Amino acid sequence: MYLDPYDAAKEPHSARAEEGRIVETPEPSSWTFGQRLLADWFTAHALDGMVPSDAPIDALGPVIGSVHKLVREPETDDFRYLIYGRTIARKANMGRDGMRVSELIEPTGSVMLEHYRTLAARPLLFVGRLTYVGLDIQNSEWVRAVTPLGRPETGVSHFIVFTDTVQDARPA
Numbered sequence: 001m002y003l004d005p006y007d008a009a010k011e012p013h014s015a016r017a018e019e020g021r022i023v024e025t026p027e028p029s030s031w032t033f034g035q036r037l038l039a040d041w042f043t044a045h046a047l048d049g050m051v052p053s054d055a056p057i058d059a060l061g062p063v064i065g066s067v068h069k070l071v072r073e074p075e076t077d078d079f080r081y082l083i084y085g086r087t088i089a090r091k092a093n094m095g096r097d098g099m100r101v102s103e104l105i106e107p108t109g110s111v112m113l114e115h116y117r118t119l120a121a122r123p124l125l126f127v128g129r130l131t132y133v134g135l136d137i138q139n140s141e142w143v144r145a146v147t148p149l150g151r152p153e154t155g156v157s158h159f160i161v162f163t164d165t166v167q168d169a170r171p172a
Helices: 033-045 058-066 086-092 108-121
Strands: 019-024 067-073 078-084 126-133 141-151 155-165
Touching: 019 108, 033 058, 033 126, 033 141, 033 155, 058 067, 058 086, 058 155, 067 108, 078 086, 078 108, 086 155, 108 126, 108 141, 108 155
Parallel strands: none
Antiparallel strands: 019 126, 067 078, 067 155, 126 141, 141 155
């Protein structure tokens, strides 16, 4: 049960989107508090573009409701949500714990799957925005930060993702 419940009778936030795109925000001066927090955590723990999966996540406490954890499923080239942040579940109006990225509604599923596959192939910290285009879309713009978890010898095994709506994101 989500602490910040979503309304399963309503459609997800991106249901009316015609397309979505993720773009990088390379300038740290424009990052939000959550993006900077995840970037600082990444910088403190990363080796070869990845954070070891046993790195402590205590520092992410202030934004934990806006964090997802995904596991990579190499046999299906997909990713499964182990944790889908409760705050984001409410804002996106969908719960994803245990579900695969490929099971997201379109265009969200395709956009996210391509993004995570790219980061799994070339692990690095990603900070940027997700924007949906279409009419009558609730929460059409989101800030994001993604950190790959894993080891150089085995590759990416997980992702930690911070995401929040642009209008609710705290300035850094």
